[in-house]
Amino acid sequence: MTRWRYAAATDTGLVRETNQDALFVDDSLAIVADGMGGHAAGEVASAITVEAIYNGYLERPTIEGLLGAVETANREVLSDARANPDRFGMGTTVITVGLTRDGTGFSTPTLLHVGDSRAYQLRDGALRQLSSDHSVAEEWVRMGRLTADEALTHPRRHQLTRAIGVDADIEIDVMSLHVQVGDRILLCSDGLSNELEPDTLAKLAGAPGSLDDAVTNLINAAKMAGGRDNITAVLLEFDEAHEPARTINTTMASAPPPVASTVASRPRKSGSSITWRAGAGLLLVAGVVAAFFYIMHWYAYSTYYLAPDGKYIGVYAGQPNGVLWYKPKLASRTMYLSAQLQTPALASLKATISEPSLQSALNYAAYLHGLWVTSQSSGVTTTTTSTTTTTVRTTTTVKAKG
Template structure:
């Protein structure tokens, strides 16, 4: 069965930052969250540049017959090349980077690309699944059995990211291809959300707030009320029957 998506996106600078280094993009077939890093406004440039490349890809893809994984992975590699070029123009930009978590749909399936510690979640049949794995120091320590998930949540180096899209060269994203199912709900978010809201709260909001736009705003509000230390960017999308999907394009956060 073919699906469209109904979706909304939002980004907030938060209560502890002066600038928004997050960026987000949502269209009828592409959802992307990017969380930039680097001094002298380089984080904003990194995330907005990655989004710009993704948007360009979205505008040139054929309506049918697209290899979702190849198209999305190619856009990630092009974004990496773009960041290297920008860093070469200004030494102050060297070391800048951005997370990227993106989903590309064709109505039946979606490709998922992921670098960094932004996250993608799937709500299906009432259960919430984390589709991505954080590329962080603490996640590697959890994987090795050195610390527990609870210890990772409060570890002093929990924000150290090991793999991002950066000006140092090409990084390979985690890639996956999944089937879309009726009534799926998808959440893409920066770590400004998940730093303070656990899976139980995410599940509660996603299962009780039906409208994607209202769900986005509720999650951002809860993150800020919870003392999020970072910018907060959220995209919520629902798989729906053909004819019920949205056609608006959202560009939020840095560069919007």
């Protein structure tokens, strides 16, 4: 079982007139949304999003359920904006961590995000950024057009490339988190991350004492640094962490039993009877053919495996070599670099993995990445890693925050 303790707070800051951030946190779900739009529109967008994700997760606490909840939030914000012209153009970022269940009965911390709200992991004093900002400047950093230092002051650093409520099509980043007892996860709006340096975040978020005190100190420090935006922080500390046992199943999944039929012969009675029987026979043949295609489709995409997707590691649905005309499909693209998994041992594991669910495959990707992280020399500098699932391939229209 995986469990966390938590504390959270939000503040209007020193410049904004209203607080358009929204949050929710309990013992299995944490959400931060940073609304944008004129008047109270951003506040509405963030509130709709938090409520939709909470309801969706409550109904289905799985990775698929959490993804569906974010997609529902996107539809509901768009629908509300269409019904209320004064809210046209509203939107929100969102970052959420939920304990998602898989077939083993255990819960895995799963992170999803859209926009530039952030998630950090703090372990033994070292701060690691988990999420990747969906902004023009950060996209250019990933493309090599800007350096990380240049992005900090670039005029388009706050211009988002993805947001909830901007377009019907949306891309959602998702990753399974590899946690240990004592780890802390910080979710925050950019009103916190823009004001404080990583070493300050690490010092305050990891300070001994109560989580409530740590969150209060984070908010106050952001206000002392300028407080130019709404400030929201959710701090989780894991007091119990389940590490799923790793088993690699390289056997092919068994398909359901084939549909069989027996046609008994009877004496010919009349032309109409022959016509009826011929029609029934055709329907029977059609049913058998349909059952065959259904079984083949089920078998072809019943498992998941890891393989390179360009320079990153992808999670594919299907059999590695395909089945008949059913070729593997990319189900999720992580941000773990292929180069990080190129040692002989890891390459061997990656080549033979066969997992029964998307959640299980993402867990294994996180496990392999964790091995790589462990092999590196520890440091206090902040690094960035995330796992991306493209649920809809079209990137949202660029929308400036304000």
